[in-house]
Amino acid sequence: MKKQGKVPFGTNSTYVVYRNVKDYGAKGDGVTDDTNAINAAIADGNRCGSGCDSSTTTPAVVYIPSGTYMISTPIIMYYFTSVIGDPLDMPIIQGLPGFFGIGLLDSDVYYPGGASWYANQNNFYRQVRNLILDLTLLPANSLNAGLHWQVAQATQLQNIVINMQPVSADNQQRGIFMDNGSGGFMCDLIFNGGNVGFYLGNQQFTSRNLTFNGCNTGVYMNWDWLWAFKSNTFNGCKIGIDLSNMDNSSGAGGVQTVGSGTLQDSTFINTPIAVLTSFSNNSMATTGGSFVFDNVDFTGATTAVASPNGTTILAGGQKIQSWAQGTVYSAFIAAQQVGNLTCYEPTAASARIQRMVDPPPKPSGLLTPSGTIFERSKPQYEELPVTSFMSVKDAGAIGDGVSDDTAAIQTLFNTVSTNQVVFFDHGAYLIRDTIQVPANIRMTGEEFPMIMVDGSSPTFSDINNPKPAWRVGNPGDVGHVEMTDMVFETRGPAPGAIIIEWNLAGDQPGNAAMWEVHWRIGGTAGTLLQSNICTKTPNLQTFPNAQCFGAFMLMHITSDASVYMENNWGWVSDHELDLPDHNQINIYNGRGILIESQKPTWLWGTAMEHSMLYNYQVANARNVFMSSIQTETAYMQSNPNALVPYAPRSDYYDPTFSECFQQTCYKTFGLRIYNSAYILIFGAGLYSFFNNYDSACLLTSNCQEHMVSLEKSEAIYIYNLNTIAATDMVEVDKVALVPNIPNANWFCHTVSIFEFP
Numbered sequence: 001m002k003k004q005g006k007v008p009f010g011t012n013s014t015y016v017v018y019r020n021v022k023d024y025g026a027k028g029d030g031v032t033d034d035t036n037a038i039n040a041a042i043a044d045g046n047r048c049g050s051g052c053d054s055s056t057t058t059p060a061v062v063y064i065p066s067g068t069y070m071i072s073t074p075i076i077m078y079y080f081t082s083v084i085g086d087p088l089d090m091p092i093i094q095g096l097p098g099f100f101g102i103g104l105l106d107s108d109v110y111y112p113g114g115a116s117w118y119a120n121q122n123n124f125y126r127q128v129r130n131l132i133l134d135l136t137l138l139p140a141n142s143l144n145a146g147l148h149w150q151v152a153q154a155t156q157l158q159n160i161v162i163n164m165q166p167v168s169a170d171n172q173q174r175g176i177f178m179d180n181g182s183g184g185f186m187c188d189l190i191f192n193g194g195n196v197g198f199y200l201g202n203q204q205f206t207s208r209n210l211t212f213n214g215c216n217t218g219v220y221m222n223w224d225w226l227w228a229f230k231s232n233t234f235n236g237c238k239i240g241i242d243l244s245n246m247d248n249s250s251g252a253g254g255v256q257t258v259g260s261g262t263l264q265d266s267t268f269i270n271t272p273i274a275v276l277t278s279f280s281n282n283s284m285a286t287t288g289g290s291f292v293f294d295n296v297d298f299t300g301a302t303t304a305v306a307s308p309n310g311t312t313i314l315a316g317g318q319k320i321q322s323w324a325q326g327t328v329y330s331a332f333i334a335a336q337q338v339g340n341l342t343c344y345e346p347t348a349a350s351a352r353i354q355r356m357v358d359p360p361p362k363p364s365g366l367l368t369p370s371g372t373i374f375e376r377s378k379p380q381y382e383e384l385p386v387t388s389f390m391s392v393k394d395a396g397a398i399g400d401g402v403s404d405d406t407a408a409i410q411t412l413f414n415t416v417s418t419n420q421v422v423f424f425d426h427g428a429y430l431i432r433d434t435i436q437v438p439a440n441i442r443m444t445g446e447e448f449p450m451i452m453v454d455g456s457s458p459t460f461s462d463i464n465n466p467k468p469a470w471r472v473g474n475p476g477d478v479g480h481v482e483m484t485d486m487v488f489e490t491r492g493p494a495p496g497a498i499i500i501e502w503n504l505a506g507d508q509p510g511n512a513a514m515w516e517v518h519w520r521i522g523g524t525a526g527t528l529l530q531s532n533i534c535t536k537t538p539n540l541q542t543f544p545n546a547q548c549f550g551a552f553m554l555m556h557i558t559s560d561a562s563v564y565m566e567n568n569w570g571w572v573s574d575h576e577l578d579l580p581d582h583n584q585i586n587i588y589n590g591r592g593i594l595i596e597s598q599k600p601t602w603l604w605g606t607a608m609e610h611s612m613l614y615n616y617q618v619a620n621a622r623n624v625f626m627s628s629i630q631t632e633t634a635y636m637q638s639n640p641n642a643l644v645p646y647a648p649r650s651d652y653y654d655p656t657f658s659e660c661f662q663q664t665c666y667k668t669f670g671l672r673i674y675n676s677a678y679i680l681i682f683g684a685g686l687y688s689f690f691n692n693y694d695s696a697c698l699l700t701s702n703c704q705e706h707m708v709s710l711e712k713s714e715a716i717y718i719y720n721l722n723t724i725a726a727t728d729m730v731e732v733d734k735v736a737l738v739p740n741i742p743n744a745n746w747f748c749h750t751v752s753i754f755e756f757p
Contacts, residue, residue: 001386004393005426005446008401009525009578010057015045017426017447018061021069028067028091035071038064048079050109050117054124054577055079056524059426059447064131068092074101074148076109077126079118082447085130087159087382094134095144103145103177104133116150120180121203122575125448126155127516129380133162135173135194140165145177145199153569153607153630154448154518157186158378164194167216167238171195175215178202179222185567185605186210187377196220197237200227204685204722206567206605206628208375211235217242218271223257225748226722228605228628228683231375232266240271240301243289244278244308247746254278256288260326260720260750262627262682263293265372269300274316276306279325279354287743287750290326292719294359294682295319295372313354322359326720326752327352329730329738331710346732350742357753360717363623363678365509365600373625374602376564378484378515381421381444389423390416399427401452401491401526406431413438418480424449428526430491432457437472439479439504445486448518452526453551455494463495463590463646466552472512473504475560480507483514490521492528493549495590495646500555505562505599513564521550522587523573531576531583536636538693542586544645550589552646554608559620562599565606572610574635584693586636588612590646591654596620603629610634612642614669615686619653621676628683631670633704639692641666655709659734664691667704670723677715684708685748687724701740701749702727709734716756722748730754 005017019041022028026037042062048055059080066089075093077083083105085091093104102110107126109117133146146162149155162175175191178200187208191197197215198207201222208230212218218234219241221227234240241263246254256278268274279289298304301316305323314323331348368374381388393399396408409429413436416422422443428450435451453460453469460467470488472481481504488499499519506512522529534548554570557563572589576582592608592615595601600623607630608615615631618624634642643666648654653674657666670686673679688703689695697703707726710716711733722745723729728736729749740749 001389002391004391006399007057007059007426008399008428012045015058017059018063019044020063020065022065026069028065028069030068030070032070033072033096034069035073035075038069038071038075042076042078042081052079053119053582054122056577061447064091066091068094070094070096071104072096072099074103074106077105077107079123080125082127083131084127087130087380090130090132090161092132092134095138097137099138099144101144103148104135106148108148108150120150121152121182123151123181124154126151128160129158131160133160135164138173140168141170141172143172145174147176149176149178150181151184152182153184153571155184156516156567157189159188161190161192163192166193167195167214171216174199191215191218200224204628204630206230207232208604209377212237221245221258221261224261225259226628226683226685226720227261229261229263230265230627231372232263233269234267234271234274235269237271238273239276240268240274242276243291244276246278255284255746257746258289259745259748260290260722260752262291262720263296264682265295267297267300271300272302273306274298274301274304276308277313277325278308281352285744285746287326287745290720290745290750290752291324292752293320293323295321322357323355324357324752325354326750327743328357328753329751331732331737331754331756346735346737348737360680361678361715362680363600365623366602366625374509375604376510376513378566379482384421388419389421391423391425392429393425397429399425399429399449401428401430403430404432405429406433406435409435413441416441424486428452430454431469433459434468435470437470437481439473439477439481442482444484448485448487450487450489452489452491453494453497453499455490455492455497460494460497463552466496466498468498468501470500472500472502475503475558477503478505478507480511483517485516488519489524489527490529490551491526493547494551495549497551498553498556499551502555502557502561502563505560506564509600510564512562514568515566517568519554519570521572521589523576523585525578529587531579531581531585534585534587536584536586536693538639542636542639544588544640548587549645550587553591553594554589554611555593557593557595557597557601559596559598561597562601563597564602566604568606570608574610584635588645592616594619594652595624597624598622601625603627607631611668612646613648613654614672616670617653617672617674618676618679619674622678624679626681629671629681630685631687633668633670633688635690635693637667637692638663642668660705662705664702665705669709670707672709673711673713673716675712677713679716681718683720684718685722686726688726689724698725701725706731706736710756714756718754719752721751721754724748732756
């Protein structure tokens with residue numbers, strides 16, 4: 001394909017977005033040391049490496065053709081880099097016998113003394129796809145990894161095979177070493193051999209379709225807050241998942257560092273111990289090690305769950321519908337007699353368990369014919385010829401972040417055929433009116449091109465008359481729409497913009513879908529919503545600056561729609577990524593995602609952060625599945641509070657906060673479910689870190705009052721709910737039912753199961 005992606009807001013007019021490592025001297029012949037050539041391809045163009053916190057103006061696609069590339073030190077992946085191999089004949093990156101370094105690929109280099117290039121929680125926008133990583137020439141006792149993956153949101157691993165030395169007494173090799181971060185998503189990975197296939201440590205993550213063949217331990221969980229595993233296979237491992245890690249640094253008997261997790265639709269084959277856990281009746285912390293199994297096949301395990309001393313907690317040789325360890329809350333409506341009146345109000349019964357539980361009712365539309373939750377990996381279109389791709393730049397779009405590209409994009413959408421794919425070359429495409437996405441279209445982007453909604457347009461400037469910017473289908477439409485690898489943002493304030501409105505229902509499960517499509521409101525070059533205008537003001541009584549408004553809403557899934565979402569991050573910027581100060585900023589975005597779908601809808605590994613009224617709202621909906629959702633409350637609240645500047649609107653079913661009396665109550669709901677049923681959530685990390693940028697409230701766990709609100713709803717099932725600094729984890733019909741204090745985990749507060757049948 002013609003390479004015409006350009007950086008719209010950079011200072012180097014000759015900057016190259018797409019790089020082929022062979023153009024930089026890599027041979028891929030299985031003999032030559034290609035380390036320097038591959039690293040040169042990545043570093044070219046004065047990119048964001050050592051000494052750079054972050055940058056969106058130096059992105060790179062680094063393409064590795066088929067071949068075997070020998071390396072002697074790590075391939076260092078700079079900020080905002082996608083390393084992509086040939087998916088039809090995957091290249092091999094193989095460590096030479098004298099290889100020295102943390103891993104064959106390194107996403108965050110350590111300086112001597114322990115500091116790293118990038119703050120682990122801010123290491124955004126990275127992909128690695130279609131590679132074979134080979135450690136088999138390295139000594140088995142070398143503490144090397146195939147991949148050092150210390151990352152945060154908008155990151156992805158897909159279609160990777162990691163080959164290690166066969167298991168032996170001295171084997172120390174690890175497939176993936178993840179020591180820190182705030183992610184994230186990965187899928188379709190194979191680990192062969194090694195001591196540990198996946199050594200993990202991160203706040204929250206979704207890991208789908210991982211296969212572990214002949215590892216000593218498939219997954220070693222060093223620490224986490226929340227992890228969602230789905231469709232994983234453990235074949236011939238000694239231990240499948242090790243959850244037993246304890247921090248003994250305090251000398252008080254040890255604190256569990258594994259917060260919580262879920263394991264769904266997974267299988268253990270020829271694996272003696274499937275899961276090792278240190279959870280017990282007197283675990284420290286109280287809810288540390290909370291875990292839920294859903295539809296797991298343990299027939300190939302001698303012991304399904306064991307304690308470190310070898311005690312069998314759950315026998316193998318069986319399939320499990322649902323099993324849990326942790327705290328369970330069952331909510332219900334109770335009748336109370338008050339004089340001559342019978343009053344009904346929500347209440348809940350709690351218990352600490354380690355046993356079988358009743359499985360949730362799963363709507364058939366969410367399932368495959370075999371009864372598992374539906375999933376579909378991001379298409380890469382490797383089977384299509386080059387002639388199938390239609391470039392928006394060839395169609396007349398400019399992509400400079402200033403020119404109006406509305407007409408060019410719409411014209412292309414109106415003329416493209418169903419067997420073609422619209423290709424957004426890297427750039428920033430300004431739209432000043434609604435783009436109507438037809439019911440049958442596929443589109444993909446080169447290293448996250450930006451669709452910029454122009455807030456100066458009358459279409460998107462009226463806070464009282466919101467309009468969709470990117471409208472997928474019309475109400476009632478059924479068809480096939482796919483979107484991959486794109487970023488949506490605004491140019492200036494756009495308080496009347498609904499960034500994406502999704503009306504389409506798929507003609508088959510997963511045919512109406514978006515993978516790696518993200519929102520980024522402010523905080524970057526070209527947005528006009530940066531730290532020079534929108535810096536935080538915690539020491540002043542703050543009235544929102546109209547220049548720092550974001551959008552009305554990030555996404556609206558309407559009642560006729562169904563959609564499959566995977567690894568989508570709705571980020572209202574809390575800090576600057578491009579200007580040198582990297583300061584925290586105030587961006588006032590009205591709402592995160594509103595889900596009104598009555599048809600099957602799946603959200604895998606999504607996150608919504610820092611909107612004002614709510615991050616996730618499910619209203620008038622049914623048949624929704626969510627895995628590992630993550631939120632953060634807007635940092636500047638309660639200065640101002642959630643009601644400013646976007647007043648609640650009944651036509652969008654907004655929360656009114658009518659139950660509130662104190663300032664810490666008027667804060668972003670992490671999750672609100674209104675008038676809905678059959679909502680299944682497997683993993684939720686809903687966090688509140690500040691009160692007006694002051695983190696002292698973390699010490700007393702009261703940065704805000706309520707985090708999850710259920711109103712006029714039923715058949716709600718939440719597994720591994722994790723909150724931070726919310727006094728009440730869950731309220732039902734405005735009655736607080738789940739306090740945080742008795743559910744303390746090592747950092748979060750955790751409930752293994754909350755159900756409201």
